[in-house]
Amino acid sequence: MQELELRALIEDVRTGQLPRRSFIQRMVGLGLSAPMASMLLMHSGVAQSQPAPVYKPTKRGGGGALKTLWWQGPTLLQPHFANGTKDQEGSRVFYEPLAVWDNDGNLVPILAAEIPTQQNGGVLEGGKVVRWRLKKGVTWHDGKPFTADDVVFTWEYARDPATAAVTIAVYKDITVTKVDDHTVLVSFKEPTPFWATAFVAAEGMIIPKHLFGPYAGAKSREAPTNLKPVGTGPYTFVDFKPGDIVLGALNKNYHMPNRPYFDTIEMKGGGDATSAARAVLQTGEYDYAWNLQVEDEVLKRMEAGGKGKAHIVPGGDIEFIQLNITDPWNEVEGERGSIKSKHFAFTDKQVREAMALLCDKKSMQEFIYGRTGFATANFMNNPPRFKSPNTKWEFNIDKANALLDAAGWKKGSDGIREKGGKKMKFVYQTSINGTRQKEQAIVKQAAQKAGIDLELKSVSASVFFSSDVANPDTYGKFWADMQMYTTTMTAPDAERFMDQYISAEASQKANKWAGRNICRYVNPEYDKMALSAKSELDPVKRAATYIKMNDTVVNDYIVVPLISRPRVRGGNVKLVTTLSGWDLDFSALHNWYRESSPG
Numbered sequence: 031m032q033e034l035e036l037r038a039l040i041e042d043v044r045t046g047q048l049p050r051r052s053f054i055q056r057m058v059g060l061g062l063s064a065p066m067a068s069m070l071l072m073h074s075g076v077a078q079s080q081p082a083p084v085y086k087p088t089k090r091g092g093g094g095a096l097k098t099l100w101w102q103g104p105t106l107l108q109p110h111f112a113n114g115t116k117d118q119e120g121s122r123v124f125y126e127p128l129a130v131w132d133n134d135g136n137l138v139p140i141l142a143a144e145i146p147t148q149q150n151g152g153v154l155e156g157g158k159v160v161r162w163r164l165k166k167g168v169t170w171h172d173g174k175p176f177t178a179d180d181v182v183f184t185w186e187y188a189r190d191p192a193t194a195a196v197t198i199a200v201y202k203d204i205t206v207t208k209v210d211d212h213t214v215l216v217s218f219k220e221p222t223p224f225w226a227t228a229f230v231a232a233e234g235m236i237i238p239k240h241l242f243g244p245y246a247g248a249k250s251r252e253a254p255t256n257l258k259p260v261g262t263g264p265y266t267f268v269d270f271k272p273g274d275i276v277l278g279a280l281n282k283n284y285h286m287p288n289r290p291y292f293d294t295i296e297m298k299g300g301g302d303a304t305s306a307a308r309a310v311l312q313t314g315e316y317d318y319a320w321n322l323q324v325e326d327e328v329l330k331r332m333e334a335g336g337k338g339k340a341h342i343v344p345g346g347d348i349e350f351i352q353l354n355i356t357d358p359w360n361e362v363e364g365e366r367g368s369i370k371s372k373h374f375a376f377t378d379k380q381v382r383e384a385m386a387l388l389c390d391k392k393s394m395q396e397f398i399y400g401r402t403g404f405a406t407a408n409f410m411n412n413p414p415r416f417k418s419p420n421t422k423w424e425f426n427i428d429k430a431n432a433l434l435d436a437a438g439w440k441k442g443s444d445g446i447r448e449k450g451g452k453k454m455k456f457v458y459q460t461s462i463n464g465t466r467q468k469e470q471a472i473v474k475q476a477a478q479k480a481g482i483d484l485e486l487k488s489v490s491a492s493v494f495f496s497s498d499v500a501n502p503d504t505y506g507k508f509w510a511d512m513q514m515y516t517t518t519m520t521a522p523d524a525e526r527f528m529d530q531y532i533s534a535e536a537s538q539k540a541n542k543w544a545g546r547n548i549c550r551y552v553n554p555e556y557d558k559m560a561l562s563a564k565s566e567l568d569p570v571k572r573a574a575t576y577i578k579m580n581d582t583v584v585n586d587y588i589v590v591p592l593i594s595r596p597r598v599r600g601g602n603v604k605l606v607t608t609l610s611g612w613d614l615d616f617s618a619l620h621n622w623y624r625e626s627s628p629g
Contacts, residue, residue, distance in 0.1 A: 054134065086606075087291045087623050091280050096292035096622065099306040099319040102461070102491035103273040103299015105498060108256040109235035110188050110195040113506055113544055114495035115518045115614070118232045119320070120276050120297060122616040124171070124261035127234030128162055128181075129226070131612040133343065135522050137226055138618075141165055141176065141236060141262060143212070156221035156567060162229065164212040168285045170238050171266045178208040181229065183239035183246075192247035194542040196497075197233045199529055204228055220565035223572060224523045231613045232520035236262070251499075264290035264620040273492035274299050284620070291623035299492060304328065304464055310600040311338035317624075318607065319600040320615055323465045323516075326400025329598070341599040342402065345611030346412035346519030346527065349403065349593040351389065351458075351473075351512055353382050356550050358457075358509040365539045366509050369550050374452045376511065380437040382587035385512075387430040388476040389590050391423055394469055403593035410580045411594040412611075415569075416524045418577045421584050423591075430480045439481070447481035456511035459487035459503075461494040466514060469592065484512075499542045506543040508550075516595055522612040524576035525564060531583050532560045551588050 039056070042048035087093070104120030112118040128142040137145045143163040146152025152161045168176040185206040188195040195201075205217040206228075216228055228234060241260055245253035259267050262285065265278030276297035280290055298316070306319040311332035322329065322340065329340050357371035375381045391405035407421035439447040439454060447454040458473065460466045467488060474484045487510060489503045494515070496504050505515055519527050529535055533552045537545035559579050566572040583589055599615065601607055604625045608618035 085288070085621055085623065086625075087288050090282070090284070090288055090290065091293050093291040093624055094293055096295045096318070097298070097316045098296065099298050099301070099309055099316045100321075101299065101301045101303055101306045101319075102321070102495050104270075104276055104297070105272045105492060105496040106256055107259045107267075107270060107276070108237075108253075109233070110184075110193070110197045110237065111250075111256065111497050111544070113196040113497050113546070115232075115321075115520075116299070116491075116495055117497060118520075119614050119616050120270075121235060121259065122232070122263070122614050123265050123276060123278050123295060123297065123619065124259040124263045124267055125235035125237065126262050127231055127236065128164070128229040129234070130231055130614075130617040131522055131610055132608075132618075133610040133612065135612065137230070139165070141168060153225070157223060157225040158218050158221045160216045160218075160225050161209070162214050162216065164214070165285060166212055168262055169283055170240075170262055171260045171281065172241075173283075174238065174240055176236070176238075176262055177211045178214045179211075180236050180239050181214045182206050182208050183243065184236050185228070187237065187242060187246050187250075190247050191541075193250040194544050195250075196544045196546070198541075199532075199535060199546065200227050200233050200526070218565075221567055222565060223567050223569065224525055227521060227523075227526055230521070231617065233526070265295050268294075273496075286620055289620045295619075302463060302491075307332055307340075307600050310602060311335070311340070314338065314602060317602045317605050322402075322598045322600050323463055323595075324402075324598075325398050325465060325468075326402050329402070329600075336603065338600050338602050341597075341601055341607070341609060343597040343599070343609050343611045344412065345595075345597050346410065346522075347516050347595045347597060348406070348409055348411060348519075348591055349469075349514070349516045349595055350409060351385075351514045351590040351592060352508065352549050353385060353588060353590070354508055354511050354513075354549070355588065358511065367507065367538075367550065369536050369538055369552065373511070374450075375439075375454060375456075378437055379587060380433045381439070384430040384433040384437075384480065385477075385482075386587050386590045387424060387426045387433070388473060388480055388482070389423075389592060390425045390472050390476055391592055392425060393472055394593055398465055398468055399593055399595075402598045403595045406591050406594040407584060408580055408594075409584055409589055409591050410524060410527060410576065411591075412519065413522055415573045416576050416580070418580045418584075420577070420581050425476070427476055427479050430476075434480060441481045445478075445481055446483050453483070454481060455483045455485065457487050458484045458512040458514070459489060459494075459510040460514040461491040462488045463491065469514065497544070504543065506537050506545075506548060508537065508548050514592070520613060524573075524579075528563075528576055528579050529560060531579070531588070532557050549588050551583065551586075553582065553586070556582050 043053045102116040104117045109121035126140045129137045143165045188197045188201040207215045241255045268277040278295045303323045307322045307324050309315045310319040314337040353376045356367045358367045362368035362371045395405040407423040439449045442448045470486045530546045531551045535545045535547035536550045537543045537548045563575040608621040
């Protein structure tokens with residue numbers, strides 16, 4: 031589409047001749063994501079569409095208990111230490127950001143009074159400065175007022191390296207200043223095309239200055255509020271048993287009218303995805319179940335009973351394998367998996383490529399995932415504008431054998447390849463989940479035919495995805511040769527998703543293994559691309575850079591993308607939820623209610 035034609039369409043939206051939704055649908059047809067089409071209108075001064083979700087309850091409370099299952103139970107309730115989705119979700123029951131993403135890519139205000147736009151004077155200098163106006167009359171659960179001081183403090187807290195927050199990359203390069211009690215300015219070093227990261231969605235939750243202030247920096251892990259949250263959200267804290275249960279009660283002073291509907295919320299952890307699906311879809315014991323990574327045929331059989339239904343929400347989540355290029359077994363300067371160490375086999379790109387060739391993604395899609403996942407060569411699969419057309423995947427045991435032969439790995443009498451006194455015996459870990467164990471078995475079977483012995487390790491999900499710095503089996507430490515899990519895309523843009531491979535984000539002892547670059551990949555060219563993309567205003571050039579970044583890690587075989595996963599959740603047929611593929615499940619928890627009858 032030519033620039034003049036695009037500008038004419040934007041003008042039609044501005045004057046009301048073209049519905050906003052029609053414009054976004056047309057842009058999606060051209061390969062632009064819905065959120066980026068929405069941001070394009072915003073940058074052009076067109077007010078953002080913020081249709082209020084249909085919400086039928088006419089009073090606060092009275093809905094009884096909301097029982098939800100999160101088979102990966104939260105282990106902490108501090109959003110800026112939450113390097114796993116389960117901990118972000120547990121925190122989100124109590125804490126709130128300024129805004130969230132809906133499923134059409136619109137920003138919806140939560141603690142903000144309005145979404146910043148050029149029209150209302152909120153977006154200045156092409157996104158170099160953003161003015162957020164805060165909602166008035168909001169109080170923390172302990173009755174203290176929510177003000178701009180809390181927003182500024184959250185920025186100061188997260189950006190301090192001594193805090194070791196997982197969100198440091200979002201906040202370290204911006205400046206936040208207080209204008210008055212209900213206005214803050216967020217300033218970027220350069221004009222920023224996608225400015226809606228700080229204080230937005232999963233990594234934007236605001237924490238109270240009066241409670242966390244004494245524990246900023248080096249004392250951050252000592253704060254009692256890390257386990258007993260005091261937020262602004264629809265539910266107040268009742269109880270928390272890490273890995274087991276989170277309990278909340280209706281916030282009588284919640285800042286949205288007639289909300290929440292439910293009197294209490296239970297977030298039950300433990301078990302597995304299959305039992306969670308059964309408890310919602312088949313027996314009706316629970317109202318809602320998260321992350322149903324269950325074989326599609328099993329889900330269909332459970333749905334047939336009519337008590338629950340699966341919600342399949344498109345997003346950018348990816349099931350993938352990480353290959354460890356550092357040494358996870360031996361210490362360097364007192365640290366396993368040190369960025370200064372090298373893996374005895376996976377340092378060699380040919381070996382990594384061979385491992386990629388041994389992943390039968392077609393079988394995973396056909397026999398396990400069905401409608402709930404699709405084989406892919408890309409780490410980044412959504413929004414469509416950022417999906418690379420340049421990559422391809424192949425399952426080829428013969429080619430893998432040839433690569434390993436060429437790399438000097440010879441089969442011994444036991445059939446296991448060996449080189450320099452080292453055998454190709456790898457520990458391949460993931461969380462305990464029936465689907466994942468089947469994926470492991472598929473890879474193991476092919477690896478055996480290539481002379482590679484895989485020891486399959488399954489770790490309890492509550493441990494594997496834990497933020498516990500003392501636990502050796504967390505995915506953040508990655509003290510194994512290979513590991514597999516799904517990484518969630520919690521914003522409809524590539525920037526935060528692709529920072530998982532910048533060197534500054536390397537997960538290591540110095541940052542309490544809270545860095546997002548769990549592979550500990552170091553590539554100066556990749557770092558340069560990431561830096562340039564952050565301030566690139568041309569959307570075509572920006573997308574091209576992110577595609578190149580995707581191609582770099584895929585073609586370097588640092589990771590092996592397996593399955594592009596829409597989000598699969600289970601809900602009682604009477605439960606009305608508001609779900610987004612670009613944000614947390616609980617991002618609009620305040621809007622959930624139960625119908626008196628199905629439909």
